[in-house]
Amino acid sequence: MHKETLIRFFQNTNLISFSSATEIAAQFSSKIILKNQFQLTAGKICDEYLFLEKGYLRAFANNTEGNEITTGFYSQGQIIFEVSSFFNRTGSQENIQALTDCEGWVINYEQLNNLFHTLPEFREFGRSILVKGYSELKNRMLSTITESAEVRYKQLLMAKPEIFQYVPLKNIASYLGITDTSLSRIRKEVSKRK
Amino acid sequence: MHKETLIRFFQNTNLISFSSATEIAAQFSSKIILKNQFQLTAGKICDEYLFLEKGYLRAFANNTEGNEITTGFYSQGQIIFEVSSFFNRTGSQENIQALTDCEGWVINYEQLNNLFHTLPEFREFGRSILVKGYSELKNRMLSTITESAEVRYKQLLMAKPEIFQYVPLKNIASYLGITDTSLSRIRKEVSKRK
DNA sequence: ATGAATTCTTGCCATTTGGCAAGAAATGAA
DNA sequence: TTCATTTCTTGCCAAATGGCAAGAATTCAT
Numbered sequence: 001m002h003k004e005t006l007i008r009f010f011q012n013t014n015l016i017s018f019s020s021a022t023e024i025a026a027q028f029s030s031k032i033i034l035k036n037q038f039q040l041t042a043g044k045i046c047d048e049y050l051f052l053e054k055g056y057l058r059a060f061a062n063n064t065e066g067n068e069i070t071t072g073f074y075s076q077g078q079i080i081f082e083v084s085s086f087f088n089r090t091g092s093q094e095n096i097q098a099l100t101d102c103e104g105w106v107i108n109y110e111q112l113n114n115l116f117h118t119l120p121e122f123r124e125f126g127r128s129i130l131v132k133g134y135s136e137l138k139n140r141m142l143s144t145i146t147e148s149a150e151v152r153y154k155q156l157l158m159a160k161p162e163i164f165q166y167v168p169l170k171n172i173a174s175y176l177g178i179t180d181t182s183l184s185r186i187r188k189e190v191s192k193r194k
Numbered sequence: 195m196h197k198e199t200l201i202r203f204f205q206n207t208n209l210i211s212f213s214s215a216t217e218i219a220a221q222f223s224s225k226i227i228l229k230n231q232f233q234l235t236a237g238k239i240c241d242e243y244l245f246l247e248k249g250y251l252r253a254f255a256n257n258t259e260g261n262e263i264t265t266g267f268y269s270q271g272q273i274i275f276e277v278s279s280f281f282n283r284t285g286s287q288e289n290i291q292a293l294t295d296c297e298g299w300v301i302n303y304e305q306l307n308n309l310f311h312t313l314p315e316f317r318e319f320g321r322s323i324l325v326k327g328y329s330e331l332k333n334r335m336l337s338t339i340t341e342s343a344e345v346r347y348k349q350l351l352m353a354k355p356e357i358f359q360y361v362p363l364k365n366i367a368s369y370l371g372i373t374d375t376s377l378s379r380i381r382k383e384v385s386k387r388k
Numbered sequence: 389a390t391g392a393a394t395t396c397t398t399g400c401c402a403t404t405t406g407g408c409a410a411g412a413a414a415t416g417a418a
Numbered sequence: 419t420t421c422a423t424t425t426c427t428t429g430c431c432a433a434a435t436g437g438c439a440a441g442a443a444t445t446c447a448t
């Protein structure tokens with residue numbers, strides 16, 4: 001495996017020059033996550049800042065009743081890590097598990113900080129990742145308190161149709177904040193009408 | 195007005211030494227926001243990174259029907275700015291308005307970046323602010339898709355009792371993702387039972 | 389102090405979502 | 419292929435939340 005995709009990813013942000021992108025990518029190691037394997041386990045400190053080149057991941061937390069609440073779906077081209085755990089060096093609230101076989105590139109906390117320290121361009125990149133994650137979460141929050149479950153379902157279907165292939169509907173239901181029973185009914189309604 | 199509170203705030207993060215805190219605080223300017231005044235207007239670029247020393251603020255967006263959806267409440271001791279607008283230099287999605295007369299300290303985008311550039315300690319601080327905001331939003335998201343409106347209401351009442359003095363219930367309702375009618379009924383239920 | 393505007397509550401009823409359980413369908417392991 | 423497990427759907431009914439409108443209570447400007 002070679003790092004061209006990773007290098008191109010950094011360049012495409014328009015924050016990082018080609019030479020810096022190469023230098024940064026040199027610090028990353030190849031990472032394979034087989035289907036159903038955990039990339040991160042709740043309670044552990046997240047120490048991998050992952051660029052996903054191929055595959056799909058799901059993040060989930062366990063609520064008090066022991067049910068899994070899906071908090072995110074991730075696909076190729078994304079940076080994936082548990083923000084709070086990674087930067088605060090505290091136990092993760094959630095798990096991240098592979099929905100399919102995955103390939104990507106990782107760097108650890110120390111390496112990341114070293115790069116941040118030496119390369120201002122990469123600091124900008126790091127910030128942009130945080131800002132992007134924050135904005136997306138904020139949009140999701142607004143949608144959740146504003147829109148009906150049916151609307152949120154349709155939006156998810158538009159935005160990330162691929163995940164429906166890899167994940168049972170109950171995971172999508174918990175991500176949407178409803179039960180699998182309700183999701184089943186919503187799907188019936190939606191398909192009936194179109 | 196003097197900057198002691200601001201300097202102490204930086205020091206208390208345990209990320210910044212006293213001399214750096216003084217140096218950083220020197221870049222901030224005093225800011226007064228009178229009750230009902232806007233600290234930020236939707237569509238404008240947020241160019242003030244605000245430390246609030248006194249008072250209360252509310253952030254809200256307008257949905258498609260033109261209703262105000264409250265997205266946040268802020269009080270003294272917090273850093274307040276619209277993350278995406280500030281860092282991406284794009285128009286803000288939301289408004290930030292004073293619920294009471296406010297006093298604080300502000301710095302603009304350029305000054306902030308200069309400080310980030312020259313003071314690694316302050317970069318750490320900046321990152322910690324983003325990470326904290328992200329974590330809190332994530333917790334709120336989880337609570338929203340997981341808990342009933344009544345539970346969320348009680349949690350808000352515990353966490354930020356003061357805001358109830360300054361804000362009409364319909365704003366709290368939209369923050370919780372319910373109508374003012376429902377909130378009124380929930381309050382009735384809760385008060386009846388205790 | 390007064391009148392206007394806003395906020396809050398309540399009744400009536402509709403819609404959305406949930407809980408539980410049973411059976412059908414799909415998936416996975418051997 | 420076969421059996422066990424998991425997932426998905428559906429019926430029945432309950433609970434949560436919404437929509438609308440009217441009136442009461444409160445707040446605000448003058």
